[in-house]
Amino acid sequence: MDTRSRNSTVETASEGRGEGARAEQPRWVRWLRRALLCGIGLLYVASIPWYRGDAPPARLFGLPDWVAIAILCYAAAAILNSAAWLLTDIRDPVADDEARRP
Amino acid sequence: MTLEWLGVVGLIGYLAVLIGIALAARSARESESPADHFLAGRGLGVFVLFLTLYATAYSGNSLLGYPGQAYRQGFSWVMATGFMLSIIVVFHALAPKLRPIAIREGFVTPGDWIRFRFSGEPGSQLLLLAVSLLMAAALANFLFGSLKAMGELTEQFTGAAISYEWGVFLLAGMILFYETVGGMRAVAWTDALQGVLMLFGLGALLHWLLAESGGLGPLTDQILEVRPDAAERPDAREQIHWFSTIALMGLASVVYPQAIQRIYAARSGRVLRHSFALMSFMPIATTWVVTLIGLAAIAQFQGLGDIEADRVMPLLLGAWAREGLGLSIAAMIVFLGALAAIMSTADSVLLSLGSVGAEDLFGRPRREAGTTRFGKRIAGVVMAGMALLAIAARNVTLWGVIELKMELLIQCVPAFLIAIHWPRFRARPALIGLIFGVGIAIAGAVVDSKWISGFHIGVIGLAVNAAIACIGSLLGSPGRFSQRVMRLE
Numbered sequence: 001m002d003t004r005s006r007n008s009t010v011e012t013a014s015e016g017r018g019e020g021a022r023a024e025q026p027r028w029v030r031w032l033r034r035a036l037l038c039g040i041g042l043l044y045v046a047s048i049p050w051y052r053g054d055a056p057p058a059r060l061f062g063l064p065d066w067v068a069i070a071i072l073c074y075a076a077a078a079i080l081n082s083a084a085w086l087l088t089d090i091r092d093p094v095a096d097d098e099a100r101r102p
Numbered sequence: 103m104t105l106e107w108l109g110v111v112g113l114i115g116y117l118a119v120l121i122g123i124a125l126a127a128r129s130a131r132e133s134e135s136p137a138d139h140f141l142a143g144r145g146l147g148v149f150v151l152f153l154t155l156y157a158t159a160y161s162g163n164s165l166l167g168y169p170g171q172a173y174r175q176g177f178s179w180v181m182a183t184g185f186m187l188s189i190i191v192v193f194h195a196l197a198p199k200l201r202p203i204a205i206r207e208g209f210v211t212p213g214d215w216i217r218f219r220f221s222g223e224p225g226s227q228l229l230l231l232a233v234s235l236l237m238a239a240a241l242a243n244f245l246f247g248s249l250k251a252m253g254e255l256t257e258q259f260t261g262a263a264i265s266y267e268w269g270v271f272l273l274a275g276m277i278l279f280y281e282t283v284g285g286m287r288a289v290a291w292t293d294a295l296q297g298v299l300m301l302f303g304l305g306a307l308l309h310w311l312l313a314e315s316g317g318l319g320p321l322t323d324q325i326l327e328v329r330p331d332a333a334e335r336p337d338a339r340e341q342i343h344w345f346s347t348i349a350l351m352g353l354a355s356v357v358y359p360q361a362i363q364r365i366y367a368a369r370s371g372r373v374l375r376h377s378f379a380l381m382s383f384m385p386i387a388t389t390w391v392v393t394l395i396g397l398a399a400i401a402q403f404q405g406l407g408d409i410e411a412d413r414v415m416p417l418l419l420g421a422w423a424r425e426g427l428g429l430s431i432a433a434m435i436v437f438l439g440a441l442a443a444i445m446s447t448a449d450s451v452l453l454s455l456g457s458v459g460a461e462d463l464f465g466r467p468r469r470e471a472g473t474t475r476f477g478k479r480i481a482g483v484v485m486a487g488m489a490l491l492a493i494a495a496r497n498v499t500l501w502g503v504i505e506l507k508m509e510l511l512i513q514c515v516p517a518f519l520i521a522i523h524w525p526r527f528r529a530r531p532a533l534i535g536l537i538f539g540v541g542i543a544i545a546g547a548v549v550d551s552k553w554i555s556g557f558h559i560g561v562i563g564l565a566v567n568a569a570i571a572c573i574g575s576l577l578g579s580p581g582r583f584s585q586r587v588m589r590l591e
Contacts, residue, residue, distance in 0.1 A: 062320075064333045
């Protein structure tokens with residue numbers, strides 16, 4: 001196996017085991033990111049009005065309440081998702097200083 | 103000056119700016135290589151990448167199809183905000199792992215991942231062909247929908263001074279010009295302009311709608327007066343359909359070739375994650391706004407049929423513009439914003455079609471300038487064909503077009519999302535699963551059975567597809583990718 005393919009295999013294997021984050025990224029950051037993603041899943045479940053009874057919808061912010069709840073869930077999910085992306089560590093061969101070019 | 107001529111003048115000015123951007127992009131190119139033409143030399147920064155992701159994700163379907171669907175379906179179309187957000191959520195499963203491999207290996211097309219991941223395995227070439235064909239079909243479908251939307255909008259807003267047919271040909275020609283001349287740079291830079299126009303235009307339209315109706319409460323009252331069923335809580339079957347649509351759109355959109363290529367084109371991983379962080383807010387800023395526009399149209403235009411419903415946005419702009427010169431100019435800006443949204447998606451789709459066609463379907467080498475030229479020729483031929491089709495098949499609903507495309511494209515998901523996380527996943531079972539999934543989706547379209555108990559036929563096809571691919575991978579011997587990993591463990 002030549003050097004290039006050995007290096008390639010090592011990196012690929014690491015990715016294959018699901019170690020998407022850099023070694024130096026603290027564990028709590030990875031857990032927080034996972035917690036945020038779980039929160040997004042729960043908000044999606046809550047956005048669909050499967051748990052509502054047959055009573056006529058009330059109004060919330062001028063909208064039928066099940067519509068307003070869905071939109072609030074999606075707005076909250078957008079905030080959590082944005083935070084989760086900021087905590088995502090995407091390994092990249094490009095140097096950080098080059099990445100900061102204007 | 104009448105609204106119609108204001109529309110014509112605005113359109114000419116906008117097209118002139120696009121020509122200028124295309125020429126600037128041409129002078130900024132570094133080489134004729136496919137990576138430079140199709141990925142802008144992998145140098146897109148946060149601002150441009152975010153706006154090109156935004157302008158690409160929100161298309162003619164979003165600007166015309168979604169208000170039309172909100173008009174037809176009522177408040178339950180709030181689901182559209184959820185499924186547009188789900189795309190950015192599902193990217194968590196793909197982008198962080200795909201990006202480093204793509205940069206290291208020099209990927210240009212989605213097919214490069216299939217080649218790399220299943221290299222040397224039995225069935226890998228057929229899997230590449232099947233995935234590429236599905237992606238090309240989805241892209242062509244997307245292009246058709248965008249061209250149709252461009253023609254409709256142009257005819258409506260110029261008062262038929264530019265007809266639907268001429269609108270399609272004129273704008274298709276313009277996209278082909280700047281995409282051929284400037285490649286991904288021209289597409290990304292025009293997308294940035296188009297994204298800003300679209301945001302401004304939608305903001306102005308929302309402001310006018312809410313001011314006109316007196317706020318969300320009175321708007322709801324007006325809708326209830328005309329169509330009380332529009333506010334009814336969805337029943338169990340519709341709730342399943344809601345969930346299924348989120349799954350369909352979230353999963354299928356992640357394997358859009360143009361989206362995958364933007365993961366490759368980002369200047370760095372940091373740029374990519376910041377762009378996705380910003381993109382998280384765009385469903386609220388855009389999809390929810392166009393949903394409100396469609397709902398407002400229920401009160402303003404009663405009794406529109408399925409086809410006419412796709413024209414509610416131009417109809418609203420026309421109503422707005424009749425109220426004075428100032429509002430006419432504002433309506434023109436909204437019109438240009440909507441047109442920009444459509445064109446920005448069509449140009450990205452065309453660029454992807456050229457690269458997927460040249461490299462993945464015709465097997466041209468990844469690093470040669472000849473591949474770029476061949477990709478441009480493919481783009482020209484496809485654009486001409488789709489423009490003719492858009493003229494011939496004007497009476498097709500935009501949402502119907504979107505759903506069919508997604509149900510086919512979603513069958514590619516296991517070859518990306520499962521393959522990137524599970525080293526044991528193999529090419530041959532993936533191919534067999536994909537064939538079954540596509541077969542189920544096509545059978546559903548043929549017998550006109552789009553849903554089973556509320557689930558999209560494409561989502562059911564994906565479940566069967568993934569089950570076959572996973573069970574087949576477990577039963578068979580590990581593939582080369584898996585063996586490489588196990589040796590290290």
